[in-house]
Amino acid sequence: MTAVVISELMREHINRLAASGKRSDGRVFDEPRSLTVHKNYIKTAEGSARVQLGNTDVLVGVKIDVGEPYADTPNQGVLTTSAELIPMASPNFESGPPSPTAIELARVVDRGIRETKTVNTEKLCITPKEKVWIMFIDIHALDYDGNLFDAASYGALSALSCAIVPASKIGKADYPLPLEHWPISVTSAKIGSSIVVDPNLDEERIADARLTVTTDENGDVRAMQKGLKGSFNLEEVRGAIRTSQRVGRTLREVIQQG
Amino acid sequence: MGDVEHIPKELKLIDESGVRLDGRRYDELRPIRIEAGVLKKADGSAYIEWGNNKVLAAVYGPREAHPRHLQDPAKALVQCRYNMAPFSVTERKRPGPDRRSVEISKVISEAFASVVFVEQFPRTSVDIFIEVLQADAGTRCAGLTAASVALADAGIPMRDLVTSCASGKIGGVVALDLNKDEDNFGEADCPMAIVPRTGEIVLLQMDGHLTVDEFERAMDLSIVATKGIYELQRDALRRRYSAMAEQAMEAPPPPPIPSELPPPPDMPEDELPEVDDL
Numbered sequence: 001m002t003a004v005v006i007s008e009l010m011r012e013h014i015n016r017l018a019a020s021g022k023r024s025d026g027r028v029f030d031e032p033r034s035l036t037v038h039k040n041y042i043k044t045a046e047g048s049a050r051v052q053l054g055n056t057d058v059l060v061g062v063k064i065d066v067g068e069p070y071a072d073t074p075n076q077g078v079l080t081t082s083a084e085l086i087p088m089a090s091p092n093f094e095s096g097p098p099s100p101t102a103i104e105l106a107r108v109v110d111r112g113i114r115e116t117k118t119v120n121t122e123k124l125c126i127t128p129k130e131k132v133w134i135m136f137i138d139i140h141a142l143d144y145d146g147n148l149f150d151a152a153s154y155g156a157l158s159a160l161s162c163a164i165v166p167a168s169k170i171g172k173a174d175y176p177l178p179l180e181h182w183p184i185s186v187t188s189a190k191i192g193s194s195i196v197v198d199p200n201l202d203e204e205r206i207a208d209a210r211l212t213v214t215t216d217e218n219g220d221v222r223a224m225q226k227g228l229k230g231s232f233n234l235e236e237v238r239g240a241i242r243t244s245q246r247v248g249r250t251l252r253e254v255i256q257q258g
Numbered sequence: 259m260g261d262v263e264h265i266p267k268e269l270k271l272i273d274e275s276g277v278r279l280d281g282r283r284y285d286e287l288r289p290i291r292i293e294a295g296v297l298k299k300a301d302g303s304a305y306i307e308w309g310n311n312k313v314l315a316a317v318y319g320p321r322e323a324h325p326r327h328l329q330d331p332a333k334a335l336v337q338c339r340y341n342m343a344p345f346s347v348t349e350r351k352r353p354g355p356d357r358r359s360v361e362i363s364k365v366i367s368e369a370f371a372s373v374v375f376v377e378q379f380p381r382t383s384v385d386i387f388i389e390v391l392q393a394d395a396g397t398r399c400a401g402l403t404a405a406s407v408a409l410a411d412a413g414i415p416m417r418d419l420v421t422s423c424a425s426g427k428i429g430g431v432v433a434l435d436l437n438k439d440e441d442n443f444g445e446a447d448c449p450m451a452i453v454p455r456t457g458e459i460v461l462l463q464m465d466g467h468l469t470v471d472e473f474e475r476a477m478d479l480s481i482v483a484t485k486g487i488y489e490l491q492r493d494a495l496r497r498r499y500s501a502m503a504e505q506a507m508e509a510p511p512p513p514p515i516p517s518e519l520p521p522p523p524d525m526p527e528d529e530l531p532e533v534d535d536l
Contacts, residue, residue, distance in 0.1 A: 100364045103357045115446075115465045211462065221473050224448070224464035229371035231458035234477060241470055 011206040018194040024202055025054075030243050032186070032198035035154060035251055037258030039162040047163025047177065049258075050142075051155040054200060057089075057143035060155030062163045064177070066126065066170065067134035077124025077132045081110035083139035083152060090144040104227070106139060108185070109153045111223040112214035113137075116183035119160060123178040126170065133165055135177070146201035149212050149225075153185040158255050182256065183222050184248035185214040188240040190230055197243055211237065213244035217252065271428040271440055278440070280309075284433040287423070287483055288396075292404065292490050294411045294498035300387075302412025304494065306404035309437055310394035315404035317412040320382035328383075333376035338367040338386040340401055346393045362398050369402060369422075369451045369460040375415040384414055395441040399424050399449050402461065407491050411498060419491050420460060421484040422451035425476035432472050434479040448476050454488045457481075 014024055023029070033054030042048035047062035069076060083106035085093040098106075113119070124133035137159065139152045163177040189199035189207035199207055208230025214223040221241060226232065232240070272278050282288070288309030297303035300316035323329040340362040344353050355363075366388070374384060386409070388401035399422040406420045426436045428444035441447055446466025452459055468476060 100360050103360045104364055107357060107361050111465050115467065216467075219470070221464060221468045221470065222466070224462055225365075226459065226462035227365070227368065229368050231372055231453065231460045232462070233457055233459065234481075237459060237462065237477075238474075241473070245470075 007202075007205045010202050014202060014206055015192050018191050018196070021194075023196060023200075025200055027196075029194060029196045030247065032150075032247055032251065033200070035254050037154065037158045037255055039158050039258055045159070046166055047159040047161075049155050049158030049162070051151055051158060053147060053151040053154065053198065055143060055145035056147060056151045056201075057141075057145075058148065058151040058155045059140045059142055060152065060159040061138050061140070062156075062159045062177075063136040063138070064163065064165055065134050065136070066131055069125070069129065069132040073121070074129040075125040075132075076121040077119070078134040079110065079114055079119065079121065079137070080134065081106045081113070081137040081139070081156065083109070083141070083148075085141050085144070085148075089141040093141075093144070104225075105148055105152060108149055108212055108223070108225045109139065109156050110137070111225070112153050112183045112185050113156060113160070116181045116214065116216050116222040118157065118179060118181045118183055120178040120180050124165065135160070135163075144201065146199050146204040147187055149187050149210075150185050150198060153183075153214070154251065154255055157182065157184075158258055161255070182217050182252050183214050184244075184252050184255075185212050185223070186240075186244035186247045186251075187212040188243060190232060190236065195236060195239060195243075197247055211240045213241050215241075215244050215248050219245040219248075269439075269443055271443060272431050272433065276431070278428070278433065280437060284431050285479055285482075287435045287486070288437065290403075290487060290490055292407055292494040294407050294494045295502075300408070300412070302408040302410070302414070304404040304407035304411060306400050306407075308396060308400040308403075309435075310392060311390070311397055311400045312392040313397060313400045313404050314389045314391060315401060315408040316387045316389075317384065317405070317408040317414065318387075319384040319412070320379035320414070321385070323381060323383035329381045332380055334374065334379035334381075335383040336367050336371045336374050336376065336386070337383055338363050338370065338388065338405065340366060340388045340390070340398065342390040342393060342397070346390045362401075365461055365463065366398065366402050366405065369420055370405070370409065372458070372460055373417045373420055373453055374409070375417070378415060384409070393438070395436055395438040395447075396424050396449070398422070399451070402451050403487060403491065407494050410491075410495055418453045418455040419488060420451050421454050421488045421491060422449065422461065423480045423483045423487060424449035425479040425483075427466065427468060427472060427476070432468075432475045432479065434483055446472075446476075448473070448480070450477065450480050452481065452484050454484060 036052045038050045041050040045061035046064040083102045085102045190209040210227040212225045291307045293305045296305045302317040390397045402422040426447035428440045446468045448464040451461035
């Protein structure tokens with residue numbers, strides 16, 4: 001209940017700030033929080049990254065194992081993504097089976113990576129129809145201060161970009177995961193009539209609607225997801241796409257160099 | 259996915275003269291038929307056939323929200339459960355919610371939350387059930403469109419109906435309302451839902467690969483199409499309620515009142531009820 005009361009006071013505060021073009025943490029509307037990327041954070045994973053987007057802190061591990069391909073893609077590796085919102089990360093997260101929020105998070109991150117053909121899955125085939133490499137992307141939220149969608153997808157891309165296919169397990173030489181594209185998701189939140197990029201927790205709590213747009217290095221749109229109970233008009237959607245392209249260019253470099 | 263293998267990879271989804279596998283042009287919808295009030299027990303219901311999709315929607319409520327800790331003291335919850343019947347797809351689907359249906363349920367719930375006058379029904383829940391009986395891509399759009407009619411049929415106060423449609427890209431061409439083969443082998447799919455009266459977009463998802471210009475054209479196709487679908491929704495409701503009105507008119511007249519009432523039986527005084535007993 002406390003959280004709700006604070007959020008009502010916060011709502012007024014943030015709305016007032018937004019009306020005068022300001023944000024509670026001093027950013028301008030289309031400015032994301034600073035992103036730091038620490039790749040190869042976990043030795044036991046084939047690829048990993050700890051990513052901080054402002055105070056939101058996410059650890060992503062990629063495990064790569066031998067498994068069976070799907071019948072309709074007999075010569076392609078498999079990508080699976082899951083997310084855990086562990087109670088450590090927020091007083092509002094509870095243990096138990098994955099909540100709809102966690103499921104949506106995992107699926108939106110997965111979609112961005114999958115639809116951009118980030119990983120060349122044909123290079124992950126061992127024996128067609130029988131054995132392929134399976135990538136398990138596990139998203140672990142450690143500290144939740146808003147916008148897990150973007151933090152998790154930067155974490156996943158970073159972890160994939162440094163992942164090694166453990167081919168020595170099957171008597172071949174290890175090789176880097178064949179990464180071909182760099183999808184960047186950028187989330188915009190609508191607060192009243194203002195639209196802010198990379199919402200922090202206070203902004204996210206009072207936001208009416210959320211739109212995550214994933215673009216590739218050409219600025220093409222690869223995935224989108226609208227969330228929350230409010231709406232966007234077409235002009236606002238166009239604005240969010242433009243913001244995603246622009247902000248994405250800067251953040252892509254951070255992840256490529258990280 | 260079971261129907262995937264027998265279709266060759268180099269399949270042409272749209273030919274040189276712009277005709278798609280099922281004979282449609284790029285801007286053509288599949289045939290849509292909507293019927294309101296198809297279930298007895300539900301407070302509101304609707305059935306939609308959208309190409310080869312067959313989807314039922316039912317609405318219960320506003321009713322007490324369960325579990326109670328979910329209740330909102332200020333407004334009603336709008337809770338949607340999207341479910342696919344195990345026999346609705348070529349290869350049997352394991353019954354019960356999977357990750358895909360949890361996500362779809364969530365985005366549909368959110369799409370309706372902004373049009374239902376939730377503040378009129380604190381502590382309650384408006385429950386929407388969508389059952390996909392036969393699937394051929396576009397089931398979330400069909401389900402949402404039907405659910406919207408079911409909500410109206412249930413008499414839930416709303417700012418407007420919500421109308422949904424998808425567009426995507428097949429064989430390099432931006433096209434409206436993809437079917438299963440087009441969805442499987444096409445380049446992109448972008449479902450949306452709109453409040454037709456205001457133009458508010460309440461559901462928007464996209465996967466695949468579209469340039470910004472292609473996205474614009476896809477949205478244009480969807481928005482134009484939703485105008486027609488909106489009319490079908492309204493027409494389904496009109497038919498439902500004119501049928502009800504006719505039924506009421508055609509009901510047999512009440513039995514004639516006998517001209518002379520039988521005299522009231524004599525009532526002995528000691529059988530009159532005591533005031534204290536009342």
